[in-house]
Amino acid sequence: MKLKTTAEHLVSLLAAHGVEYLFLNPGTDTAPVQEAVYSLAEAGLPAPKVLLSTFESVSLAAAHAYWKMTGRPQAVFVHVDAGTQNLGAQVHNVLRDRAGVVVIAGKTPYGEEADASGGRNAPIQWQQDVPDQPGIVRGYAKWIQEITRPEMLDRAVGRALQVAASSPAGLAYLTVSRDVLMDPPRLEHSRTTGFPVALPPAPAPAAVERIAAALAAAQAPVLVTSRAGRTAEGFAAVEALADLTGLLVAGRLEGGPVNISSRHPSNVAGRAEGAAAISAADVVLVVESDVPWLPATVTLRADAQVFHVDPDPAKASMPLWSYPVDVAVQADGPAALGAIVAALGALAERDLAVAGRFADRVSRLRENPPPAIERADSGPLTPLGVMAALSEVIDPEDILVEEAVTNAEAVYKGVERTRPGTVAAPAAPGLGWALGGSLGVKLARPDRRVIAVTGDGAFLFGVPTSALMMAAEWGTPFLAVILNNGGYRASRLPVYGLFPDGVSAQRQTAVGTRFTRAPDYPALAAACHARGERVEKAEDLVPALRRALAAVDGGQAAVVECVIEQD
Numbered sequence: 289m290k291l292k293t294t295a296e297h298l299v300s301l302l303a304a305h306g307v308e309y310l311f312l313n314p315g316t317d318t319a320p321v322q323e324a325v326y327s328l329a330e331a332g333l334p335a336p337k338v339l340l341s342t343f344e345s346v347s348l349a350a351a352h353a354y355w356k357m358t359g360r361p362q363a364v365f366v367h368v369d370a371g372t373q374n375l376g377a378q379v380h381n382v383l384r385d386r387a388g389v390v391v392i393a394g395k396t397p398y399g400e401e402a403d404a405s406g407g408r409n410a411p412i413q414w415q416q417d418v419p420d421q422p423g424i425v426r427g428y429a430k431w432i433q434e435i436t437r438p439e440m441l442d443r444a445v446g447r448a449l450q451v452a453a454s455s456p457a458g459l460a461y462l463t464v465s466r467d468v469l470m471d472p473p474r475l476e477h478s479r480t481t482g483f484p485v486a487l488p489p490a491p492a493p494a495a496v497e498r499i500a501a502a503l504a505a506a507q508a509p510v511l512v513t514s515r516a517g518r519t520a521e522g523f524a525a526v527e528a529l530a531d532l533t534g535l536l537v538a539g540r541l542e543g544g545p546v547n548i549s550s551r552h553p554s555n556v557a558g559r560a561e562g563a564a565a566i567s568a569a570d571v572v573l574v575v576e577s578d579v580p581w582l583p584a585t586v587t588l589r590a591d592a593q594v595f596h597v598d599p600d601p602a603k604a605s606m607p608l609w610s611y612p613v614d615v616a617v618q619a620d621g622p623a624a625l626g627a628i629v630a631a632l633g634a635l636a637e638r639d640l641a642v643a644g645r646f647a648d649r650v651s652r653l654r655e656n657p658p659p660a661i662e663r664a665d666s667g668p669l670t671p672l673g674v675m676a677a678l679s680e681v682i683d684p685e686d687i688l689v690e691e692a693v694t695n696a697e698a699v700y701k702g703v704e705r706t707r708p709g710t711v712a713a714p715a716a717p718g719l720g721w722a723l724g725g726s727l728g729v730k731l732a733r734p735d736r737r738v739i740a741v742t743g744d745g746a747f748l749f750g751v752p753t754s755a756l757m758m759a760a761e762w763g764t765p766f767l768a769v770i771l772n773n774g775g776y777r778a779s780r781l782p783v784y785g786l787f788p789d790g791v792s793a794q795r796q797t798a799v800g801t802r803f804t805r806a807p808d809y810p811a812l813a814a815a816c817h818a819r820g821e822r823v824e825k826a827e828d829l830v831p832a833l834r835r836a837l838a839a840v841d842g843g844q845a846a847v848v849e850c851v852i853e854q855d
């Protein structure tokens with residue numbers, strides 16, 4: 289087949305670069321792309337699978353989650369400025385969580401003559417014409433480009449994928465107008481080679497030696513990481529470091545993957561426990577963590593040494609980032625940890641005192657393994673009780689998507705997660721990720737069960753009508769467990785915190801934080817082809833979760849609303 293349009297060239301290039309999914313919310317701008325997908329199929333040529341998105345932030349979260357599970361960027365096509373705006377806070381999450389994603393947005397056509405192919409032919413195309421469409425994402429995108437001519441298409445697409453996936457990964461934002469998409473393609477010099485994803489930065493050997501020497505001499509070392517377990521190698525390196533040296537592993541302030549088994553004696557799951565461990569440490573190794581601790585709750589020892597390893601240790605996208613670091617190392621976290629473990633292993637072999645210190649710490653830790661969480665058999669549901677019930681019904685390989693907000697700590701303390709890649713939670717601030725994220729995790733891991741644990745507020749931010757509909761459309765069922773505490777607890781507690789004797793604290797409530805007309809969640813689920821159930825008593829939860837998981841195993845999404853105490 290001879291390609292006829294630049295849109296056909298675009299779709300072919302995405303396929304040639306290995307993009308498997310095109311999350312599409314179409315508009316007038318996408319007609320050439322829609323036609324291209326079918327015309328290529330007719331000709332037997334490859335194209336990414338198109339997944340219909342009915343809300344852009346949901347599909348961006350899905351693409352973000354797909355990246356987290358696979359390290360392969362996908363493409364999200366959105367309608368001009370309006371679709372870009374609907375990406376909303378998920379753009380921020382992509383930035384902070386360093387997700388490789390390509391967003392392609394239409395741009396209103398340039399031509400308006402009667403013979404302008406793809407030119408303006410509807411009032412909306414004048415309304416869409418805004419001075420700075422990429423400005424919507426400028427503070428968050430890693431790279432922005434408009435495709436203005438057919439002959440630059442191959443370079444623009446290759447570069448978008450290269451930039452998105454190179455560490456630290458991020459959002460590449462491409463725009464293209466409908467008339468350019470209709471232009472005949474320029475294929476003479478088109479290439480898909482020559483856009484390698486940069487190899488992640490390896491740590492300088494001298495830095496590895498220095499960190500290893502400090503850890504070997506330390507009495508109370510702590511590793512603080514929120515992202516090292518994002519790869520299986522990173523998870524293995526964290527556990528190897530803990531097994532060898534007996535250091536503590538903290539860092540669960542900001543979500544992120546499972547970095548170490550929740551059953552591992554070095555795992556510090558709680559925030560207060562983490563702050564205490566860091567305050568007591570003489571060596572703090574921070575690996576890929578944007579917020580290693582809260583300065584207000586940690587006072588470092590005067591003799592503490594802080595090492596910071598990150599692909600971007602300068603944190604260029606964070607205006608104020610002033611943690612007292614002694615040595616900053618630009619390196620991939622998992623790779624650096626692997627090198628540190630190797631160096632420490634060699635040190636411990638050479639130096640019996642070091643080996644003895646490590647062995648003592650490891651055996652002391654093993655004497656106090658983390659306590660198992662007991663599940664109450666009856667009575668009202670509590671967050672930890674919900675987690676204990678979940679632990680009972682899910683498999684070790686099931687993947688948990690966490691957006692539990694003020695109950696996040698209950699998730700990390702209460703749900704047993706022992707294997708890498710079994711928690712997906714963006715270390716990022718924009719609520720509404722979990723439902724779209726669950727879709728993306730399920731796309732990436734169709735053989736696994738996916739279970740989202742969300743606040744009731746987070747569930748609503750996730751555009752549940754679209755997300756549950758898309759689960760049915762795409763064949764990506766997941767279970768959403770809603771922790772219904774009647775609204776925004778996270779937005780109420782700060783009012784009490786800042787005004788302990790204030791009117792709100794006296795009234796035991798704060799404006800704008802309680803839902804008095806929340807949806808009927810099971811009915812909402814049922815309206816969107818999902819199975820819904822509401823649970824109020826502890827004794828009913830395990831059977832309800834089992835029924836929901838059976839539905840998910842049978843291909844239907846499910847929602848279990850857990851009514852927990854309001855405070």
Ligand SMILES: Cc1ncc(C[n+]2csc(CCOP(=O)(O)OP(=O)(O)O)c2C)c(N)n1
Pocket residue numbers: 377692693694695717718719720742743744745746747749773775776777778779
């Ligand atoms: C998109 C977005 N809007 C608003 C906020 C501010 N915010 C942070 S937590 C929160 C409440 C979350 O409620 P819920 O998910 O029910 O969790 P809970 O606080 O009850 O534990 C809000 C509104 C945010 N982080 N992201």
Ligand SMILES: [Mg+2]
Pocket residue numbers: 743744745771772773774775776777
């Ligand atoms: Mg809530």
